[in-house]
Amino acid sequence: MRILQVYIAKAVFSSIFLVLLVLLSLFTFFTFADELNKTGRGNYDAYHAMEFALLTIPRMVYELFPAAALIGTMMGLGMLASHSEITAMRAAGISTQMIIGAILKLGFILMLFVFFLGEVVAPYAETMAQTRKSVAMSKNVARQTETGLWIRDGFDVINIGDIRPGGKLSDVHIFRLNPDYQLEKITTASSARFRLDQQWLLKNVQTTLINDKALLFESMEIVQRESLLNPDIMQAVMVRPLTMPVWSLSYYVDYLLENGIDAQKYQQAFWSKVISPFSTAIMVLLAIPFIFGSTRSMSSGHRILIGVMVGIGFHLFVQIFSYAGLVYRFPAFFAASFPTILFFLLALLLMRRLK
Numbered sequence: 001m002r003i004l005q006v007y008i009a010k011a012v013f014s015s016i017f018l019v020l021l022v023l024l025s026l027f028t029f030f031t032f033a034d035e036l037n038k039t040g041r042g043n044y045d046a047y048h049a050m051e052f053a054l055l056t057i058p059r060m061v062y063e064l065f066p067a068a069a070l071i072g073t074m075m076g077l078g079m080l081a082s083h084s085e086i087t088a089m090r091a092a093g094i095s096t097q098m099i100i101g102a103i104l105k106l107g108f109i110l111m112l113f114v115f116f117l118g119e120v121v122a123p124y125a126e127t128m129a130q131t132r133k134s135v136a137m138s139k140n141v142a143r144q145t146e147t148g149l150w151i152r153d154g155f156d157v158i159n160i161g162d163i164r165p166g167g168k169l170s171d172v173h174i175f176r177l178n179p180d181y182q183l184e185k186i187t188t189a190s191s192a193r194f195r196l197d198q199q200w201l202l203k204n205v206q207t208t209l210i211n212d213k214a215l216l217f218e219s220m221e222i223v224q225r226e227s228l229l230n231p232d233i234m235q236a237v238m239v240r241p242l243t244m245p246v247w248s249l250s251y252y253v254d255y256l257l258e259n260g261i262d263a264q265k266y267q268q269a270f271w272s273k274v275i276s277p278f279s280t281a282i283m284v285l286l287a288i289p290f291i292f293g294s295t296r297s298m299s300s301g302h303r304i305l306i307g308v309m310v311g312i313g314f315h316l317f318v319q320i321f322s323y324a325g326l327v328y329r330f331p332a333f334f335a336a337s338f339p340t341i342l343f344f345l346l347a348l349l350l351m352r353r354l355k
Contacts, residue, residue, distance in 0.1 A: 004094060005102035011080055012106055012284075016072030023064050028053050031060075042137040055129035058122040059243055065114050066279040067311030073103065073287035074307040081291055100288055107284035115277040119245045126243040131163075155179070168193050172202065184210050189223070200225045241269035249273060264332060268325055271336035279318075282344045283311070289350035314343055 035049035080086050089099060131149060148161040148171065155178070161171025169192040176185035190204035202223040209216040241249065249270040256263035290306060318339045325335025 004089060005098075005105070008080070008099060008102045009106040012073050012076035012103060015076035015079070016069055016110070019072040019075065020061065020064065020068040023068055024057060024060060027060050027064070028057060031056060038137075044133065044136040048133065048136040052129050052133050055125045055132070058117055058125045062114060062118045062122045062276070064315070065110070065117075066276075066283045067315050069107070069110060069280045070283035070287050070311040070314070071304065071307035073284050074290055075304060077103070077287065077291040078304075086291075096292060100292075103284060103288060104281075107281040110284065111277045111281045114280050118273060118276060123243050123245050123248075186210070187223075192225075241266050244269070244273075246270060246273045264329065265326060267332035268322065268335050271333045272322065275337050275340050279314075279340050279343075282340060282347055283314070286310070286343060286347040286350070289347070289353065314339065 032049055032053040035052050036046065039045050039049055077086070086099065090096070135149070148159050149163070151158045151160070155176060157175040157177065159173040159175075160169050161173075163169055170190065172189040172192050174185075174187040174189075175183060176187070178184045186208040187202075188206050189202035192200050192202045202225055203221065205220045205223045207218045207220070209218070244252070249266055253263045253266050253270055256266060287307065321339050322335060324330070325332070
């Protein structure tokens, strides 16, 4: 029995992997082609465009996995059905419930994989992709290290520890050099934000002036500064809400609410991240009735076509309803979960008809 369950899971998983590989190849190529249009800005060339496209693969896997799970499950089970293997299993005394149980176990494992990918791998890779892209496009000398982003701006060397959503910088250090490249001033700020009047607003600022005789210290709550980081580069390195881990989103939502700032976008992104892993398991569940309900009456081409239509339809529906939630101010949980709940109810309805 265990051998059959492993055999079914392998057949389904191999099909999911194949579908995902095809989808990733297409989307990676489109991303690379789009990035080629941006080459020539600063040091950004074809190599950096390819690097960017490859680093965004974890995010694309995270976003495309539910659709790939649906199409792949239908293909895998369809192949078993076309070769009469499912019929042979039933004839040998293997119940439909046991076959479905093996598929759902695989769905649970895939759900855990998607959660790990979305919370650990994708945020790190996406941040690295955006940062390296911005560094290559920058006309200033810039470098990304473990201690943050380092940028050369004239006689200033700027270190930014973290770049948060909304254009906010945290843990900022500015080292001012004199024409002889000797350190003459150190400015630290807990945070900085770019304003619409083309000014940078630094908060909790501490300044140390260095001369031959002494060190002079000065503290200010708020300081305005014209040049810190090109706002165009800021847009490139800013982390999108959906690429942030759940715990970072939770922390940032609390911060926004405490300061009376609209947090709708980030609340919705938080619930989308929570719901997203379940979408993979639901897509696997949704594929089952299409196979067991019409094992012989539907060709493999029809199954693939239906899987593609439903999978892409689900992906588009999630995106459209998410934007509608932001525009019409739907409750964040409702806007993030409604498409997944709707398809889950559809899967349960089809499973009930199957019985």
